[in-house]
Amino acid sequence: MPSFIELRHVTKTYRTLQDEDLLALQDVSFDIGKGEFVSIVGTSGCGKTTLLKIVAGLIPHSGGEVLIGGSSVEGPRRDIGFVFQQPVLLPWRTVLENTLLPIEVMGLPLEQYRERAHEILDMVGLTDFADRYPFELSGGMQQRVSITRALVFEPDVLLMDEPFGALDAMTREAMNLELLRIWSKSGKTVLFVTHSISEAIFLSDRVVALTPRPGRLADTVEVDLPRPRRLDLMQTEAFGKLAKRIRSLLGIKEELGGIE
Template structure:
C-alpha cells in the first residue's frame, strides 16, 4: 500500500522550536459546574511535539490525561494558554487531526467499511478515492475480507483496528489516541502495540498517545510526558533512548525497566497506574 508519509526530514529530529508540530504553553483547564466549586483539571501545561514523533502521556487516574487530549483535538475549550497544531490555534476540531477513543465507538448499523469512511463523508472528501484508501488501510491491519461485516461480528481487537483505520482514512498529520487498548486482553494489547508501531513507521503520523500503562508508554514512545495528580502538571518529560525498530521482547528488558522505574517513582501512592 502506498501511504503518504508525514514524517519530517532527518534534520527535524533535532527538534528545534521552529520544527515543533504541536505546541502547548501555559495551558490551564477549569471545569466550572453551576452549583459547586470549580475543578482545576490542568495547571500550566507546556510541551512541544516534533513532526513525526511518538509521544505518550501517563499519570494517575483523574490527572487530566483525557482532558489534555480532548483540548488538543478541539473537542473541549481550554481555559487559558496556547494550543497550536501545525501553527494553527486549536479552537475546534481540525482536519489535520485524527482521534482514536478508548473504545472503537463503531456505529452498529454500519458495516466496517462504512464506519471507516465516516471522516471522509463528514469532510466532503472524494468518496471513491477514500473508499479505496479505506480498503487499503483495512488490508494493512489484517481486516481485508471484513469490509462488509458489522461491528458485532468482530472481536474487540479487530474493532479497535477498524477504529484506527477510521482515524487515518482522511490522512491526518496528527493522530491522538486515548487509551485505545486499555480494554483488550494482554496478548491482544501487545499485538496492537506492535501493529501501531508498524502503522506509525509507514505513515509518519505525529502521535500523542494517552495510557495508564507505563511499560506500554516506554515501549511505544520517543518521549513520555509524566503528569502529576490533579491538577495535572508536568512532573517530567522522559526521552526514551531505546532505538528503533522495536520488538515486543523489549518490554521485559532491563533497558526498558530502567525507564519504567524512573517514571513509576513519580506515582508512589498517587493513584492507579500500571
C-alpha cells in the first residue's frame, strides 16, 4: 500500500517551566497507507498525544518530518479531523449546530453543508437528536457528536485521541462497532490512540507500539484478522496471540494479567 502519512525520525523535546528539556518522542518513523486504520498504544506519558498533535500540525516537532500526501506538515491543516478524549461541545448549540461548527469556523458555505451534516448524524444514529442540546444527551451520544463534527468537512484524515476512554465497557464496544462501520463507509485514513490493547487490535489494520518515555517505536504489529469484525473475535486464539505479542512489546508481564 502506498504511504499517505509518513513519519520520518520524529523527535519532540518539550521545554518545561523549570527550563529543562524533556524528551517526549525519539526517532519515531512509520507510514500509514491511504484508508488504513492504525492504532498507537503505549503506557501513560509515552508521547501518544504528542505524536497525534504533531501529525495534526497543532504543535511543532523538534526534529524529523511528517508528510501527508507528500507535503510536509508545518501547521494546522484543514484536511484533518481531530477527536479529543473529552467531547468538547458548545452547550448553547444544538447537536446540528455543534456538528456544523467547523464549517462556520472555516468560513465555508453553511447551506451547502447542512445536508451533509444530516447525513452524518444519520450515520451515527442521531437523526432524532439534531435539535437537542448536549445536556440532553448521554456521554456516548455526546462523543458521537464530536465524531460528526470531525467528519462534517470531509477530512481525508481522522485523528482520534482515546475518544472512548471515558465510556463504560458496553458503550465503548458499541462505539467501536459504530466507528468501524463509519470508517468502512467513509474510507478515511484513521490514526487512533488508545491505552486498550484489545480495542487497538479489534479496530486496526496495524498497531504501533511505543516504548515508555521517551516514546520510541517498539514495533508495529500487523492485524491480519478478517473484516467485517464482530465482538466475538476477541475470544479467538488469533486475537489472543496478537494481544500477547503487543503486551510483550510494551513490557507487560503476563502473570500480572495485563491491561485489558
